Amino acid sequence: xxxxxxxxxxxxxREVASNGVNDSSSPTRVGDGFTASExxxxxxxxxxxxxxxxxxxxxxxxxxxxxxxxxxITGRLVNFSxxxxxxxxxxxxxxxYFLVICxxxxxxxxxxxxxxxxxxxxxIPYCSVATTIYPGRNGATHIEFHVDQAGSEEDCSLRLPLExxxxxxxxxxxxxxxxxxxxSGYDLGEGKILVCVQSVGPRRTIHPKKKEGTLGLVEVGIxxxxxxxxxxxxxxxxxxxxxxVPNQTILLISRPSCRQYTSRQGGVNVExxxxxxxxxxxxxxxxxxxxxxxxxxxxxxxxxxxxxFPADIWNLQSAMYGPNRTLYTLAELEDQARNRDPASNFTGxxxxxxxxxxxxxxxxxxxTYCNECCGIPLYANKPTAICKNCDSQRDLSLxxxxxxxxxxxxxxxxxxxxxxxxxxxxxxxxxxxxxETTASHEQAxxxxxxxxxxxxxxxxxxxxxxxQLLYSxxxxxxxxxxxxxxxxxxxxxx
Numbered sequence: 001x002x003x004x005x006x007x008x009x010x011x012x013x014r015e016v017a018s019n020g021v022n023d024s025s026s027p028t029r030v031g032d033g034f035t036a037s038e039x040x041x042x043x044x045x046x047x048x049x050x051x052x053x054x055x056x057x058x059x060x061x062x063x064x065x066x067x068x069x070x071x072x073i074t075g076r077l078v079n080f081s082x083x084x085x086x087x088x089x090x091x092x093x094x095x096x097y098f099l100v101i102c103x104x105x106x107x108x109x110x111x112x113x114x115x116x117x118x119x120x121x122x123x124i125p126y127c128s129v130a131t132t133i134y135p136g137r138n139g140a141t142h143i144e145f146h147v148d149q150a151g152s153e154e155d156c157s158l159r160l161p162l163e164x165x166x167x168x169x170x171x172x173x174x175x176x177x178x179x180x181x182x183x184s185g186y187d188l189g190e191g192k193i194l195v196c197v198q199s200v201g202p203r204r205t206i207h208p209k210k211k212e213g214t215l216g217l218v219e220v221g222i223x224x225x226x227x228x229x230x231x232x233x234x235x236x237x238x239x240x241x242x243x244x245v246p247n248q249t250i251l252l253i254s255r256p257s258c259r260q261y262t263s264r265q266g267g268v269n270v271e272x273x274x275x276x277x278x279x280x281x282x283x284x285x286x287x288x289x290x291x292x293x294x295x296x297x298x299x300x301x302x303x304x305x306x307x308x309f310p311a312d313i314w315n316l317q318s319a320m321y322g323p324n325r326t327l328y329t330l331a332e333l334e335d336q337a338r339n340r341d342p343a344s345n346f347t348g349x350x351x352x353x354x355x356x357x358x359x360x361x362x363x364x365x366x367x368t369y370c371n372e373c374c375g376i377p378l379y380a381n382k383p384t385a386i387c388k389n390c391d392s393q394r395d396l397s398l399x400x401x402x403x404x405x406x407x408x409x410x411x412x413x414x415x416x417x418x419x420x421x422x423x424x425x426x427x428x429x430x431x432x433x434x435x436e437t438t439a440s441h442e443q444a445x446x447x448x449x450x451x452x453x454x455x456x457x458x459x460x461x462x463x464x465x466x467x468q469l470l471y472s473x474x475x476x477x478x479x480x481x482x483x484x485x486x487x488x489x490x491x492x493x494x
Contacts, residue, residue, distance in 0.1 A: 050144045062105035064129050070140065075103035076158050078279045079124075082236050097236075100124060100279065104160040107279065110143070124277045126162050159285040161252050172288060174254075179226035182270045186258035193256060193272075194288055195222040196296045197249040199376050200241050202389045220244070222251065222272065225295050231256075231272040244282075246374060247300050250289050252281040305370050305377050306397050309421050309488060314479045316421070319347040320491045327351065331410035333487075337480050347490065350476045355412070356404020359466040368454070369396035382455045398425055398451045406476075419481075419488040425451035427492035428474070429465065 041048050056072035064071060079100040099110045109130040133141050148155035164172055175192045176185045185191045198221035206215045218238045220231045231253075233241055243249075257275040262268055274280065283289075315322075326348040328336070333350065362368050367379040373387040373394050383396050403415025420428075430449045454462065477491040 050142070052140075052142050054140055060105040061101070061103050061108050061129070064108070066129070073101070073103065073108075074158065075101040075108075076281075078102045078107065078281060079274065079276075080236070081276060100127060102126070102162060102279065102281070103158055104162065107162065124279075126279075156285070159281070159283060161281045161284045161286060162279075164284075164286040169287065172286070175288065177226040178222070178224045178229065181256075182227060182229060182258070186256075190255065192252065192254045193224070194250065194252050194284075194292055195224050196292065197221070197241075197244045197246055197251065198223045198228060199246050200244055200374055200389065203238060221246075224292060225299065229270055229272055231274070233274065237274055247296060250283050250293060250296075252284045252289065254279040254281075305372060306400070307419050307484065307486060308397075309419050310481055310484065313345060313481065314347055314488075314490060316423075316490050319479060320477045320493075325349055329410040330408050330413055333478075333480075334411070345480055345482055347477065347479045350406075350408070350478060351473065352406035352408045352413070352476060353473050354403075354469050354471060355407045356415075357402070357466045357470050358404050359402045359469075360463055362399055362402050363459070363462050367399055368402065370399040370401075371396045383452045413487070417486065419484070419486050421488070421490055422451065424477075424489045424491050427494075428469075428489075429454065431494050 054070050056070045058072045058074075061073055061075060064073070077099060081098050082096075101108055101110060106129075107124065107127040109124060109127055110133055131141070133143055146154065161172070172192060174188075174190050175194060178193050178195055181191050181193050201219040201221070204217045204219075206217050208215060216235050216238050218233045218241055220233060220241055222229060222231050253272070253274075255275065255278050257273040257278065258270060259273065260268060260270050319325075328348045328350055330350065330352070333348070336346070359368075363381065365379075366381045368381045369379070369383055369385070371378045371385070371394050373392065374389040376387065376389055378385045378387060378394055378396060379399070380396060384393055385396055386393055398420070400418060400420060401416040403418070405415055406413050426449065429451055454465070457465070472494075475493040476489055477493070479488045479490050481488055
């Protein structure tokens with residue numbers, strides 16, 4: 001007997017696949033009712049403006065109270081980790097991210113896409129409260145990451161580290177030098193180190209012996225005025241180092257992890273890591289950081305392999321051929337720079353003898369040209385080289401260490417401490433300025449001679465050039481830079 005109840009198929013019309021032909025007789029297909037802006041807001045949530053629907057009270061982390069309340073806090077991210085997978089393994093889709101936020105008054109922990117049992121916090125310094133952020137369930141909870149412009153007021157705010165916000169600040173408790181921390185300070189478990197970033201290495205892929213998969217690793221060189229070592233960043237923490245500038249970025253690391261191991265050569269190496277309870281303040285603003293930044297600048301001047309020639313300070317033609325040309329001895333120059341008027345720039349001339357040359361030595365070492373990139377020295381026997389960290393091609397300058405020393409009747413000066421103008425290099429190596437070389441040797445040598453031309457020399461030509469320059473007397477036109485504290489060579493006369 002046939003059923004009198006309609007089937008479910010009778011409520012739906014059959015859909016016919018479109019073959020690309022516009023049939024006016026077919027009925028118009030009705031949409032799903034969502035507008036294009038609503039679809040965009042769902043598929044690309046970051047495109048929506050950050051406009052919470054409630055009114056939130058602005059307060060500091062130290063003023064937070066437990067219980068239901070609508071707070072708005074602003075702080076800086078000082079640590080984060082993925083807690084979904086095993087230690088140092090890629091995060092799974094079900095994992096949560098554990099965030100530690102600090103605003104100078106206290107710290108708090110926040111977890112995203114986490115269950116309640118994953119919101120518990122361990123022993124993190126200055127962190128006594130935590131909140132759980134569920135993007136789907138907690139519609140009243142929001143989080144926004146700001147991208148501040150360098151040097152802006154927002155970029156300089158909230159950089160005062162914890163325990164340094166008192167009016168009568170004298171010292172930061174637990175702060176120690178890097179040398180003391182590496183020696184035995186890490187055993188205390190409460191230590192802090194204030195260091196500068198020396199270099200940021202390339203991203204490497206590590207294959208663990210006891211675990212499956214691969215791990216990402218970046219080694220960051222850190223140092224202060226007492227020691228230097230390597231800090232390792234694993235997995236999700238690697239992008240944090242992209243904005244760190246060698247010899248400029250200062251890091252205050254509270255409770256860093258430390259590991260000692262024996263290398264294949266038998267030496268004992270020490271490395272610093274970022275643990276679960278570690279807090280890192282990037283470019284903190286307090287007296288100790290200001291002192292270290294000034295100290296680092298002085299250290300960078302002393303050990304820098306190449307200092308660029310300062311432009312637009314002196315008139316080169318007036319210094320070399322003008323009416324006010326003073327001939328100094330090396331002793332008089334030192335007295336003028338150190339004692340008489342060290343706050344002003346001045347120019348003059350020196351008549352010296354080339355006492356030592358290291359051109360052939362650096363040619364054999366392939367260090368004739370040099371530069372720095374990503375805090376890593378670059379050396380080559382040609383004017384260009386590829387940085388092994390960022391794979392970018394960099395232009396190199398002639399290594400000032402190819403010069404040994406100059407002397408006169410009153411003293412001696414080390415050639416590697418001098419900063420050379422490109423035209424001065426040409427005049428020193430080939431005996432004439434660029435324009436005179438081109439004019440007088442246009443028929444004999446159509447190629448313009450410059451310091452870059454020695455890259456095409458063979459060993460015999462390089463040795464002949466070195467022997468020609470050695471023990472010869474030369475007049476150097478110099479400019480003293482008070483900003484650099486260095487002697488800059490403006491021109492050379494034979």
